[in-house]
Amino acid sequence: MVNITNTVSGKKELFKPIEPHKVKMYVCGITPYDYAHVGHGRVAVVFDLLYRFFKFLDFDVTYCRNFTDIDDKLLKRAQEELGDSLRYAEVAKKYIDSYTQDVKALNCADPDVEPRVTEVIPEIIQFIQNLVDGGYAYQANGDVYFSIKTFPNYAKLSKHNVEDLRAGERIEVSSIKKDPLDFVLWKGNDRGQFWESPWGHGRPGWHIECSVMASKYLGKQIDIHGGGMDLIFPHHDNEIAQSEALHKKPFANYWMHNAFVRINKEKMSKSLGNFFTLRDVFKQFDPMVVRFYYLKHQYRAPLDFSFDDMVAVETSYRRLCRFFQENSCDKSLTRAQLNESPIIRKMVKFLADDLNSPGMLGVLFESLDELKKNEVQRCAVKIFLQSVLGLTLEPLPEKKVEITPEIQKLIDERVQARAEKNWARADELRDKLKKMGIEVQDKKI
DSSP states (O other): OOEEEETTTTEEEEOOOSSTTEEEEEEOOOOOSSOOBHHHHHHHHHHHHHHHHHHHTTOEEEEEEOBOOSSHHHHHHHHHHHSOGGGHHHHHHHHHHHHHHHHHHTTOOOOSBOOBGGGOHHHHHHHHHHHHHTTSEEEETTEEEEOGGGOTTTTTTTTOOHHHHHHSSSSOOOTTOSSTTOEEEEEEOTTOOSBOOTTOSEEEOTTHHHHHHHHHHTOSSEEEEEEEGGGIIIIIHHHHHHHHHHHSSOSEEEEEEEOOEEETTEEOOTTTTOOOBHHHHHTTSOHHHHHHHHHTSOTTSOEEOOHHHHHHHHHHHHHHHHHHTTOOOOTTOOHHHHTTSHHHHHHHHHHHBTOOHHHHHHHHHHTHHHHHTOHHHHHHHHHHHHHTSOOOOOOOOOOOOOOOHHHHHHHHHHHHHHHTTOHHHHHHHHHHHHHTTOOOOOOOO
16 A cells, blocks of 8 residues: 655545556656756656656556757757757757766666657647637637636645735736736747647647646546646646646546755755756766665655765765675565565555655664674665665765865864864864865874
8 A cells, every 4th residue: 555645635645546556657857958957856766766666566657757848948048059049959959868867877767658848749739729629728819828717626736826826926917818827828939930730830838748748648647747846836737727627537646746955945946046967966976875865855855955965875875885785686586575574564664655765764774783684684675775766786986085285284274273182173174074075083192
């Protein structure tokens, strides 16, 4: 039995698949206009863990994650990088390739389907036409908008009050809309660019793509829809509105959202400029340390990213790698054989409780002494960590630290502080060196 916190209800709910032993899961992917940051990595690892766990439980899982490869941000980046906004496909390829490398480094399994918006334009046009024909959407000056008045439960995911939204500042005011909250399905283009449609040339709006790709590859109703909390409104609310208006059934039975990654207590985002790319973090820490860092935090809790914490997590992960290093295991063990381990049963219980990976890791570390005495169980746990948590457990190379003039100056200052018995200053310098990756060993004075 797996329990999932459903964003719609705000409560943990017992997972009941639409079809027995099958899971249809859709996760919103990236808009590839820049390098993936630590927040993107968290989404990838969280839902990779969910995917692996369901497969471990013998579910037949179909995992779909998209790329938004046509968007205002892509057009802008193409203009900035290549001098031509219409070369957006080159920009998309560059950053899709980079993202793919990053998530592979994090040992995330490939989704079963990984579509791009530009691959489903005919289906998008047909979906919009069906909404227009059904009276849920209307054309205005070459654009097409969804009319939120035709969907009484609008914003049921975010639980926003519609009147408050109308009075707020998060919506784009337009004189051609019937309601300021109406959102664009098709963006018309009077220069004849992009794709031809019944409403003239243009391109899709942001929200329509996910409804179309989910229905094409998974069906009109799916089990789980996931993504970051920043997508709840308006993106996921709008997906629900257009999908349920057309199909007359719940779009997704369970909505799962991971919390933000924060820097100095603020949400990390490119718009705020307070973000770290995965490729930059990988220069200092092995990708498996980064994956382990994500797993040590419950997915629904905000993650306050810091390099100090990463250093501590690296030490913990190195300990695990050393512990399992000499254990060569028979990887053909079945799930039934793995579940003979009482330790694995405890770990599974935590994961089945809304992906409680920190609790699961707590069981692991509390059990290390016991595992030392039992090679068979140690082997089973190692396989479980590799197959379900996606940790390779391969020994990490020792870091070579260059003693720069700055580091040497701090070391010399600390020697002097200890000679003067200024222990507070010596401890302060020791901690500063530790943050720089320098461990000092003292001799008695």
